[in-house]
Amino acid sequence: MARPLRAAAELHAARRPGTAWLCLARRGNPALAARKVTSVSRQAWARRHGIVDAEGKPLKIHRSRIRTTHHAMRDKRTWTGSARANIDPNHTPAVEGGHYLSATTPAQRKAVEAIVEDAQHDLLRRAHPPTVLTDEDAAALAQDYPDVMATMELDDAALAELIGGQRDVFTAACGDQLSGLHGPKGKPCPARPWVCLLCPLAVFAPRHAANLLRLKAFFSRQWQQMPAAHFMAVFGPYATRIQQVLDRFDPVLLAEAAAHVRDKDDELPLRPEELTE
Numbered sequence: 001m002a003r004p005l006r007a008a009a010e011l012h013a014a015r016r017p018g019t020a021w022l023c024l025a026r027r028g029n030p031a032l033a034a035r036k037v038t039s040v041s042r043q044a045w046a047r048r049h050g051i052v053d054a055e056g057k058p059l060k061i062h063r064s065r066i067r068t069t070h071h072a073m074r075d076k077r078t079w080t081g082s083a084r085a086n087i088d089p090n091h092t093p094a095v096e097g098g099h100y101l102s103a104t105t106p107a108q109r110k111a112v113e114a115i116v117e118d119a120q121h122d123l124l125r126r127a128h129p130p131t132v133l134t135d136e137d138a139a140a141l142a143q144d145y146p147d148v149m150a151t152m153e154l155d156d157a158a159l160a161e162l163i164g165g166q167r168d169v170f171t172a173a174c175g176d177q178l179s180g181l182h183g184p185k186g187k188p189c190p191a192r193p194w195v196c197l198l199c200p201l202a203v204f205a206p207r208h209a210a211n212l213l214r215l216k217a218f219f220s221r222q223w224q225q226m227p228a229a230h231f232m233a234v235f236g237p238y239a240t241r242i243q244q245v246l247d248r249f250d251p252v253l254l255a256e257a258a259a260h261v262r263d264k265d266d267e268l269p270l271r272p273e274e275l276t277e
């Protein structure tokens with residue numbers, strides 16, 4: 001079925017450039033046609049399928065936005081994301097913003113402002129110094145990090161779990177996995193293990209030293225196989241932070257932990273596309 005359709009598509013595309021889709025010329029008639037997509041046909045399509053905007057009117061379809069979304073989704077398909085700052089390398093970010101992010105309705109403006117606020121919060125979160133306990137006890141946490149304690153709003157039971165290891169994830173102890181900081185609120189945090197390094201809910205204790213060293217070895221393997229600029233865009237801030245955390249631990253403890261690190265992918269909870277071997 002696909003081959004005759006492809007042949008017909010090529011024929012129609014040669015005759016009428018600018019057409020995208022094949023359809024039946026008339027209902028009940030097997031002849032194919034390729035109609036030109038115009039603003040009128042787009043509006044008719046939206047009406048036919050009952051697609052409405054936030055105000056209940058037929059949705060005005062912006063093809064440039066669909067294209068932008070498609071590019072962004074394609075770039076995010078690989079786990080390392082896209083190193084590109086803009087969609088068309090011939091545009092400046094300002095021109096792209098003007099083309100693709102202009103908010104024409106109050107709902108769109110609100111959505112764009114929410115994205116900007118999220119990005120600014122993210123920058124602030126990353127600027128926080130890491131919470132590192134050299135002594136695994138609650139008193140040290142409360143005394144050294146009163147602001148962290150206030151932010152996490154931990155009661156005594158939660159604090160005991162945090163210190164005791166019941167709230168451990170791979171990289172650290174997590175103040176609240178359901179906080180929704182990196183995913184939907186109420187669902188376990190979906191962030192990759194290195195994201196904990198820059199998360200204000202992470203508390204690093206001596207028991208995490210071995211996993212931190214495994215993560216550091218993973219960064220080294222990635223460094224060897226990724227272009228430097230790409231590595232810096234994806235892992236740069238995490239690689240800097242992991243060294244800051246490790247520097248706070250006793251060198252003797254680190255030497256003991258290093259003896260358990262094999263420098264292999266199977267030591268970390270990695271996805272297939274993240275493997276380095």
Ligand code: SF4
Nearest residue numbers: 174189191196199202
């Ligand atoms: S990224 Fe933050 S919220 Fe997510 S598991 Fe790590 S410490 Fe917890």
